[in-house]
Amino acid sequence: MALNEQSVVAVHEDAGPGYRFLVLEAPQLAAVLVPGQFVHVRVPGLETTALRRPFSVFDADAGRVTLLYKVVGRGTAALAHVRPGDAVEVMGPLGRGFPTAPKGVPLLVGGGYGVAPLHFLAKRLKDPRAVLFVGGRTKDDLLALDRFAALGVEVRVATNDGSAGAKGFVTGPLDEALDGLRARGEAYELFTCGPDGLLKAVADRALAAGMPGWISMDRHMVCGVGACFACIQKVRRAGKIFNARCCMDGPVFKAEELVW
Amino acid sequence: MALNEQSVVAVHEDAGPGYRFLVLEAPQLAAVLVPGQFVHVRVPGLETTALRRPFSVFDADAGRVTLLYKVVGRGTAALAHVRPGDAVEVMGPLGRGFPTAPKGVPLLVGGGYGVAPLHFLAKRLKDPRAVLFVGGRTKDDLLALDRFAALGVEVRVATNDGSAGAKGFVTGPLDEALDGLRARGEAYELFTCGPDGLLKAVADRALAAGMPGWISMDRHMVCGVGACFACIQKVRRAGKIFNARCCMDGPVFKAEELVW
């Protein structure tokens, strides 16, 4: 059951070029959110008829909910103007999140703002074996690495231009690690959020290895609660293919459910 | 020929309860406006599709245009928030104003914000014989009397509740003055702006006495320039009755033209 909380902006700060951390006093939501769930935000400053914008939860702790977002369009541009003390209506907790009792080494794979739910996940996993694989075009797309480090999560980086970590895609360091785990016969579990290409690459690897893969999908949304069917993703469940609602049946899907 | 000037707010101050003076740096308009003309204001803070709002000119001098307005709805409520330094788009000069070479004693009759164009008129008339008759429900509706006094204009006041001047309608002091002038055989000319009831009362007196009467009409407007036919007033010209455009054929009409 979701609720619509009147939150108050506590902190609003840069998280890299074009990225922002938004910390909201939202005690009701903070108490119930689980990693991989998202919230639906009514952006102050947009016209009163504007649709809400969905954001994953970067952190939920001590009465506060933190979002990590990228300014990409008019909604996020308006959001970037809210100030500490401003009221923000936030709907949540929405969708199904990640499982938080992995059966193997937790491997988190993120791209861009896709690291947001992975941070909340890492925090709840509290698993010293957890590794974050993160990719971006340049080092400017690598976000919140210090926050992962503070959780004791090992971080392996790749950038297309080689400005940080390995040069190339994040699948480079990931495949290296997978090879190592396979060689040692260790079980692992994949968690990913980011651009569709990355999600598919990770899902393929989970399926090929027969390891669990948890894929968080980013689909344009309207209601955020399953009421409008705007946000579908083709999935196979119990042998049947149908259009699942990402906001309700997802945003986190099992790798084997997804029909690309 | 009208123009659309990018003005800058110089001063914005109270002019009585619910009334405001807005002083704009608008050198092009200030140079050409004549009394009785109006400007069409794009109100900052309204949505980009909002229509403009028309206002008479209270003063135009030394590169500045002053408006005197009442907060009555959402447009004027938004206007009340502009601050010195803000940009305001103002279209003008619009409409036909008052003649400024009267053939007799100039008698100005105003109600509420209707005194605005009469102030500009008094200033341009520079006629020591000019008298302002002003009415309102209470003394709170009497605006800018000090500004008329500063121009050397005699002011005669009436309020419905007797809280200032004569108790009753402004037609009381006006009729007294008309009687006096008639007794002395002096010619006069009437100029008025205010609620429709007042305008009609003044027009009737001008017609009855055979003296010139100049009536400034307040009609809901859209374009303000004669392009849309939203703002009509029935008038008789050359024996024919037709729907004149207040914004272009007015807002000032001759008493004998008006068909009520």
Next chain:
Amino acid sequence: MVNMAVDLGGLKMRTPVTTASGTFGYGAEYVGMVDYSKLGAVTVKGVRMDPWPGNEMPRHAEVPGGLVNAIGLQGPGVDVFAAHYVRHYTRQVGENAPPLIVNIWGGSVEEYAAVARRITEAVNSVIGALEMNVSCPNVKAGGHTFGQDPKVLYEVVSAVRAATTLPLLVKLAPNVPSIAPYVKACEDAGADALSLINTIPAMVIDIETRRPVLANRTGGLSGRCVHPAAVKLVYDAHNVTKLPILAMGGIYEAKDAIEFFLAGATAVAVGTATFTDPGVIASVHDGLVAYCERHGFTSVAELTGALA
């Protein structure tokens, strides 16, 4: 105390406020965010005989003052709806769950009738009425064609009328030269009430990619921007019929709903506004009560057509 109850063609509503089909899922999705006690009915997403996948993504485009959607009537089919979703609704919303208005559609006259029959036979007391969608602009073979021609409309409504004892609403399209012949067809065919309006056919083009934003190319416009057009259609319909009208189209505040009542509506539905603020439902309800009190109406039913 204002009496908020209304009778919408046989459907007894404790308040005159419902939800617009397609904006409130199958009724339970907004539990926790909407005060269901303020709803006189809940109208659910369009249901047809078999499961229907709907259109490809993207299915929506935000526009100033509204939304263009081309969901394409996705749904699980009448059996899953009747077995699963209706039960889920009553369980989630609880004892005082308002009756459901089930929005239905089909690819043929026979299918419309069959869906109506199946739902009527389900004999679930929470099902209060049927609303026939003959005006969805987003499914080619579907609803719209049935609503475009008064003769075809008469046929399909007659068939559904014969198939159900439930109160029957017919939801009409706004893009007609005159609503009168469509209203007449519904009356003649035995409809109990009218729903006005469905979305207005619309299109949004991304000028950078030079492609329609919606996968379906075109869609239907809803939200605040359609409100003045909807008020006109309700007014026109009310002028030519005694059938009660369920009005919808751009209700964002009580004022918008009150305009509908004065134009001739008996009840109103909140749609697109819910996406932005689920609280609109309660504030429309409360605003109606306050308006009636302020204007001396003892019953909201007195507002219908109450132009001065």
Next chain:
Amino acid sequence: MVNMAVDLGGLKMRTPVTTASGTFGYGAEYVGMVDYSKLGAVTVKGVRMDPWPGNEMPRHAEVPGGLVNAIGLQGPGVDVFAAHYVRHYTRQVGENAPPLIVNIWGGSVEEYAAVARRITEAVNSVIGALEMNVSCPNVKAGGHTFGQDPKVLYEVVSAVRAATTLPLLVKLAPNVPSIAPYVKACEDAGADALSLINTIPAMVIDIETRRPVLANRTGGLSGRCVHPAAVKLVYDAHNVTKLPILAMGGIYEAKDAIEFFLAGATAVAVGTATFTDPGVIASVHDGLVAYCERHGFTSVAELTGALA
């Protein structure tokens, strides 16, 4: 250098931008505030045979994202128009005055033809085309009825076609189930181009006085809120005809106009937006040039129907 010239059914326009009838008076009202060199034509307020008083006041209501008007086609009649206003226009705008598109209407087929004939006979070289208004929602005896039925439409367009050698545009109503039969009627009757869209029938009620805001009770909706509906109608019309289309409805910036071109328009008209900002005309023009440059179009005419 982008070639901005277009041919709108025989009317040569130096730019594809004109004004929407009824929002630009008789053409001279915006001198000083509009850069006329950016206009390919100026479309004037509807003209009929005799003077016409229009509706009572109030004639407009501001709504979110638009305007509802019921001016009621006030005008001085064709003789005063031809003698006085056309001359005033050329004198005021000067040498480079764009050609006029004269919007006409009448109470009968004969009157439509008579007005067209009178304007054609005026042989004033500044008159570039006629635009038949068969879709004004605000005059009962007038335009709208002629545009509602394709057969009647065919008749009245045929009559006007026979009465004029000027390029002939027909302006259609948006509130139709399908635009195709109306387009076909215009084609068959010999129209040279189509204008889309006129205002959408609408109504605004003052809930405090419980009266319609407009003296005419109902009016026509224009402005930003009608844009997505207008794009759809232009797209639909372009799909069924080779006739060039003059598109209008909610253009506030170049992007809105570009959507119309991609949907199939040959030229565009700025209407309600001018009331708020006369500068929209120039910015639409300049934005079109910039867009063509950025996307490698050497001529704005290439944009017509250029969906990827």
